[in-house]
Amino acid sequence: MSGYDIERLSRLIGMLPPAPAAWESAARELPRARRELDMLVERAEADAEFRRALIADLESALRAEGVEPTTWPLLDELRRRVR
Amino acid sequence: MEAARDPREAAPRSTAALSAELSDAKLVALCRGGDEEAWGALVERFSRYVYAIAVQAFRLPEHDAEDVFQEVFARVYERLDTLREDEAVRPWIAQLTRRLCIDRLRAGSREVTADTAELPDGPDEDLLAQLEEAFDVHDALARLPENCREILDRFFARDESYRAIGEALELPAGTIASRISRCLDKLREAFEGRNKPGTAS
Numbered sequence: 033m034s035g036y037d038i039e040r041l042s043r044l045i046g047m048l049p050p051a052p053a054a055w056e057s058a059a060r061e062l063p064r065a066r067r068e069l070d071m072l073v074e075r076a077e078a079d080a081e082f083r084r085a086l087i088a089d090l091e092s093a094l095r096a097e098g099v100e101p102t103t104w105p106l107l108d109e110l111r112r113r114v115r
Numbered sequence: 116m117e118a119a120r121d122p123r124e125a126a127p128r129s130t131a132a133l134s135a136e137l138s139d140a141k142l143v144a145l146c147r148g149g150d151e152e153a154w155g156a157l158v159e160r161f162s163r164y165v166y167a168i169a170v171q172a173f174r175l176p177e178h179d180a181e182d183v184f185q186e187v188f189a190r191v192y193e194r195l196d197t198l199r200e201d202e203a204v205r206p207w208i209a210q211l212t213r214r215l216c217i218d219r220l221r222a223g224s225r226e227v228t229a230d231t232a233e234l235p236d237g238p239d240e241d242l243l244a245q246l247e248e249a250f251d252v253h254d255a256l257a258r259l260p261e262n263c264r265e266i267l268d269r270f271f272a273r274d275e276s277y278r279a280i281g282e283a284l285e286l287p288a289g290t291i292a293s294r295i296s297r298c299l300d301k302l303r304e305a306f307e308g309r310n311k312p313g314t315a316s
Contacts, residue, residue, distance in 0.1 A: 038300075048253050
């Protein structure tokens with residue numbers, strides 16, 4: 033184990049810097065975002081007007097529902113599912 | 116979602132504490148049971164690794180790396196039930212990340228050279244091997260006392276200055292170097308102990 037000198041350990045610690053905080057935060061939020069996605073899709077299936085609003089301007093429709101689209105991790109999937 | 120939590124545990128746990136105290140297999144089992152704190156801990160445990168594979172080994176530009184990063188965790192979340200052995204989550208995530216990076220490189224290459232069969236450069240395999248080692252070192256680091264964990268991570272992984280560390284941790288700047296040195300000694304002891312035959316966790 034003499035190969036693990038201080039210099040090598042230091043270099044190995046430095047090889048894994050943190051991912052950008054916003055990326056990690058979005059990944060942590062996946063369970064909540066998944067629940068929101070399921071609710072939005074369910075509502076779009078039951079409410080034609082809401083579905084039209086989502087298709088016409090997804091970002092604005094999400095904001096109206098209290099979901100911030102710029103940090104919401106499932107935007108593409110929602111777009112696919114309500115198409 | 117119903118949290119699959121040990122009923123004996125009353126106090127809320129931080130994701131950092133969870134991440135340090137649970138094995139990969141236990142963390143996966145908790146995530147599969149719908150424990151959102153455990154999911155946060157899993158993201159914390161693997162986020163640097165996924166990021167490093169995408170940015171360092173595959174040299175993806177930041178916006179592509181972000182897409183890969185989010186896609187990796189989305190798939191892990193969706194497909195955790197398909198993982199055959201819970202303790203194999205790390206190689207599974209590594210494989211998934213590599214595959215998505217390759218897809219991203221191929222897609223980019225198709226856009227640039229649509230009329231050729233050229234494929235982009237593959238990953239730096241030597242660097243990938245070093246990232247595995249780096250993950251093991253961080254795993255040992257996570258088990259050190261918080262004061263050592265913080266100071267080593269801030270100095271070597273976050274590239275913070277003595278002054279910034281001193282301010283953040285309320286330590287005299289003149290003591291930072293000696294603290295780093297002592298903590299590195301502790302890390303080496305912990306890491307070597309961890310890797311001795313018969314002491315594997």
